[in-house]
Amino acid sequence: xxxxxxxxxxxxxxxxxxxxxxxxxxxxxxxxxxxxxxxxxxxxxxxxxxxxxxxxxxxxxxxxxxxxxxxxxxxxxxxxxxxxxxxxxxxxxxxxxxxxxxxxxxxxxxxxxxxxxxxxxxxxxxxxxxxxxxxxxxxxxxxxxxxxxxxxxxxxxxxxxxxxxxxxxxxxxxxxxxxxxxxxxxxxxxxxxxxxxxxxxxxxxxxxxxxxxxxxxxxxxxxxxxxxxxxxxxxxxxxxxxxxxxxxxxxxxxxxxxxxxxxxxxxxxxxxxxxxxxxxxxxxxxxxxxxxxxxxxxxxxxxxxxxxxxxxxxxxxxxxxxxxxxx
Amino acid sequence: xxxxxxxxxxxxxxxxxxxxxxxxxxxxxxxxxxxxxxxxxxxxxxxxxxxxxxxxxxxxxxxxxxxxxxxxxxxxxxxxxxxxxxxxxxxxxxxxxxxxxxxxxxxxxxxxxxxxxxxxxxxxxxxxxxxxxxxxxxxxxxxxxxxxxxxxxxxxxxxxxxxxxxxxxxxxxxxxxxxxxxxxxxxxxxxxxxxxxxxxxxxxxxxxxxxxxxxxxxxxxxxxxxxxxxxxxxxxxxxxxxxxxxxxxxxxxxxxxxxxxx
Numbered sequence: 001x002x003x004x005x006x007x008x009x010x011x012x013x014x015x016x017x018x019x020x021x022x023x024x025x026x027x028x029x030x031x032x033x034x035x036x037x038x039x040x041x042x043x044x045x046x047x048x049x050x051x052x053x054x055x056x057x058x059x060x061x062x063x064x065x066x067x068x069x070x071x072x073x074x075x076x077x078x079x080x081x082x083x084x085x086x087x088x089x090x091x092x093x094x095x096x097x098x099x100x101x102x103x104x105x106x107x108x109x110x111x112x113x114x115x116x117x118x119x120x121x122x123x124x125x126x127x128x129x130x131x132x133x134x135x136x137x138x139x140x141x142x143x144x145x146x147x148x149x150x151x152x153x154x155x156x157x158x159x160x161x162x163x164x165x166x167x168x169x170x171x172x173x174x175x176x177x178x179x180x181x182x183x184x185x186x187x188x189x190x191x192x193x194x195x196x197x198x199x200x201x202x203x204x205x206x207x208x209x210x211x212x213x214x215x216x217x218x219x220x221x222x223x224x225x226x227x228x229x230x231x232x233x234x235x236x237x238x239x240x241x242x243x244x245x246x247x248x249x250x251x252x253x254x255x256x257x258x259x260x261x262x263x264x265x266x267x268x269x270x271x272x273x274x275x276x277x278x279x280x281x282x283x284x285x286x287x288x289x290x291x292x293x294x295x296x297x298x299x300x301x302x303x304x305x306x307x308x309x310x311x312x313x314x315x316x317x318x319x320x321x322x323x324x325x326x327x
Numbered sequence: 328x329x330x331x332x333x334x335x336x337x338x339x340x341x342x343x344x345x346x347x348x349x350x351x352x353x354x355x356x357x358x359x360x361x362x363x364x365x366x367x368x369x370x371x372x373x374x375x376x377x378x379x380x381x382x383x384x385x386x387x388x389x390x391x392x393x394x395x396x397x398x399x400x401x402x403x404x405x406x407x408x409x410x411x412x413x414x415x416x417x418x419x420x421x422x423x424x425x426x427x428x429x430x431x432x433x434x435x436x437x438x439x440x441x442x443x444x445x446x447x448x449x450x451x452x453x454x455x456x457x458x459x460x461x462x463x464x465x466x467x468x469x470x471x472x473x474x475x476x477x478x479x480x481x482x483x484x485x486x487x488x489x490x491x492x493x494x495x496x497x498x499x500x501x502x503x504x505x506x507x508x509x510x511x512x513x514x515x516x517x518x519x520x521x522x523x524x525x526x527x528x529x530x531x532x533x534x535x536x537x538x539x540x541x542x543x544x545x546x547x548x549x550x551x552x553x554x555x556x557x558x559x560x561x562x563x564x565x566x567x568x569x570x571x572x573x574x575x576x577x578x579x580x581x582x583x584x585x586x587x588x589x
Contacts, residue, residue, distance in 0.1 A: 024407035025415060031400055032422040035462045039437025040429050046440065123342045130335025140339070143346055146571050153530050153545045154560040154567075160549075161557045162352030169352060200349065203342075261430025264530040268546050278432050285436055285535055300433050307428040 040304060046297035059298035066096045097275065097289070098299055104191075105260055105277040106306075111195050113255040116202025120144075121248060124207045128214040141211060144204035151201040156268035159197045163188040189270050197269060198262070202255045209251045213244050213321070246321035253314045257307050277303055350564075357557040369558040378544060379559070386533075386541035389457065390526040393464040394519045397472045400465065402515065405476045406507050409485050423470045431467060431531040438463060439535060456536050463532040468522040475521070479514025517574045524570040528563050 050056045070092040078087050095103070127137040150158075162168045165182060173179045187193060217240055225235045263278035272279055277299065283289045284296040360369040373379050408415050429437075438459055442450045449455030488510070492502045508515070530542035545563065549556040 021407070021411040022415075025404050025412060025419075028400060028404040028419075029422075031462070031465070032425070035438070035466050036422065036425045036429065036434070039434055039441050040425070041437075042440045043433065043437045119342070119345075122338050126335035126338040130338070131332045132335050132339065136339055140342070142575065145575055146568050147346055149524055149567055149571055150564065152528060153542060153549065154528060154563050157545075157549055157556050157560040158349040158353040158564075160553075161356035161560070162349045166356075166553075167352060168355050169348065200345070203345075257427065261432070263430070263432045264542070264546075268530070268549055271550065278430070281432055281436060282531075285439065296436075300436050303430065303433055304428055307430065311424060311428055 043297045043300045043304075046294060047301040050294060056294075059292075059294040060302075062292070062295050063098045063298055063302065064096075066094065067099050068092070068094045098280065098295075101275045101277045101280040101299075102302065102306075104275060108191070108194060108198065108276065109256040109260040112198040112202050112259045113252040115195065116199045116255050117206050117248065117252040119199065120203035120206025121210050123203065124210045124214055128211060129217075137211075140207060144207040146204075148201055148204040148208065151262070152264040153268040155197060155200060156265050159188055159193065159200070159269065163193065163196070189274075194266060194269060194274065197265060198259050201265075202258065205255060205258070206251055209254075210244070210248060213247045217243065244321070246317040250314050250317035250321060253310050253317070257310045260306060260310075261303070353557050353560055353564075357554060357561050360554040369554040370562070372552075373555050373558050373562070382539055382541045382544040385539050386527050386529075389460055389464065389538075389540065390523045392457075392461045393468065393526050394522050396461055397465045397468055397522060398515055398519070401469070401472050401476055402508065402511065403503060405473060405480055406485065406503065409477075409480045410489060419473070423473055426466055426469050431463075431529075434463060434466065435532045435535045438532075450536070456538060460532060460536050460538050460540075463536070464522075464526045464529065467529075467532070468518075468525055471521045471525070472518040475514045475518035476511060479511040482514075483510050513577050517577045520570040520574040520577075524567045524574075527566065 047059050048055055048057065050058060072090040072092055074090045076087050076090040077084050078091075079085070123140060126132065127140045160167065163170060163181070163186075167188070170181045173181055188197075221239055221243075222235055225239050230238070261278065263276075263282055266274055266276055266279060267282060272283065280289065281296070281300055281303070284299065290296050290299075357369050358365045358367070360366055360372075404419070408419060426434075439450065441447060442455070442459055450459060485507075488506050489502055492506045497505070528542045528545060529540070530546055533540035534543045534546075541563070545556065545559050548559060
């Protein structure tokens with residue numbers, strides 16, 4: 001009795017399991033289809049339809065309506081974050097609200113990827129290779145793990161409380177150093193303020209990713225290059241930096257996407273007045289802007305395309321960095 | 328030759344300032360509701376407000392549902408892929424990547440469009456909207472949760488344990504409940520804490536599904552009550568960081584991973 005039961009319980013299901021094994025992952029893929037793929041696909045479909053439901057590319061064309069770009073052969077000046085530099089030509093650029101929002105989002109994304117990326121790299125470098133005591137490294141990693149989760153609404157409030165008109169640092173500088181931050185034109189609700197705020201959650205991610213990469217630099221490589229007569233700078237220029245460059249760039253791309261898709265921090269900081277691409281979509285969903293649903297879907301799909309392209313670039317770089325840093 | 332450690336120390340000091348100044352600033356600001364006085368009044372106002380209690384409870388319950396749904400969805404899948412369908416790994420990876428490519432604001436945009444019109448118009452009912460919120464959160468926390476479970480599965484011998492249980496006569500449900508889940512306890516707990524930290528103050532999805540959640544309440548308070556909202560920042564930060572702290576403590580020995588959905 002016992003034996004037959006065991007036999008029948010073991011062998012037939014085994015045969016069944018092989019052919020129907022895929023059934024075990026069906027719930028997961030149903031979830032993915034219903035709550036990830038279907039929502040994205042609907043936006044995609046909406047973006048290529050006009051109001052009557054006909055197939056059109058007009059929505060994407062509409063994103064660029066009124067945008068012109070001309071180069072005129074006359075010298076001019078350009079300014080970025082208050083730094084003015086000369087240009088050998090004049091750019092005659094007429095934009096619309098959508099393209100401006102994308103440009104602003106990309107600007108913030110690129111700048112915070114650079115500031116967060118470089119600052120994070122320098123911190124990781126100091127902690128791993130700077131000859132500091134061991135506890136610095138573990139403290140840095142712990143703080144980074146924690147700080148990378150400090151984002152969204154609370155982060156915006158923290159920066160207003162620190163650098164706002166009545167913020168901690170503003171008041172400190174005014175009372176003890178007789179220096180009025182807001183007389184310099186600074187405001188926490190500005191591009192610079194937004195960049196400072198975003199960098200707070202950007203640099204810890206760089207620290208967390210690049211620390212293992214720096215650990216992966218083998219001591220033998222340094223010794224080999226020193227034996228061949230290379231100086232420290234030459235070792236970095238020709239050996240170490242080329243090896244970590246792909247993972248450095250790859251992480252910066254992730255940081256770019258991180259900033260490009262963020263909305264809560266910017267919304268809480270500026271009350272939705274700062275026209276980033278995400279804020280544009282935010283207001284579109286609320287029905288405050290554009291007045292054209294198809295155009296709104298096109299703007300959203302445009303963001304998905306930017307994110308997908310950045311991810312593809314990331315994977316390409318990832319493949320390159322794995323060549324040397326395989327652990 | 329010993330290199331100077333001055334430059335590294337300066338860098339670490341700058342990092343230290345950048346990390347702590349906003350925290351000190353926030354703490355200081357939250358204590359200054361009454362002029363020229365250090366007071367906990369702002370905290371008292373927040374904690375006794377009914378809106379705070381309601382929205383916080385709501386988000387807390389939704390976070391628990393998210394953790395439960397995420398665990399039940401992801402653990403069997405990850406186990407099954409590990410044991411029987413390793414060739415599906417790239418497909419799972421693709422789904423995980425989708426959550427990066429589709430930021431929360433785009434995801435909720437799509438969710439509204441799909442689920443507010445027939446045949447799937449479940450957004451109209453309260454229960455339906457709560458359900459969509461939890462599903463959105465599961466999607467958001469999916470990469471972290473999947474990675475956590477996957478790491479846990481790698482750390483144990485899934486095949487041997489499964490075969491041992493099978494030869495003792497256990498069915499699939501028993502194997503999952505009595506063998507796999509207990510062995511994944513640490514991984515699941517750390518996934519749960521990370522999910523909680525991400526979900527409790529979430530703003531974007533909750534706002535557009537018009538849920539009475541903690542994130543939108545916080546953002547709302549910020550426009551009218553600066554001191555109370557900074558007190559709330561300190562409260563929500565302490566909570567989030569306690570979660571991350573527990574998670575880092577649980578996850579000691581496993582490689583630190585990064586999280587890019589926001």
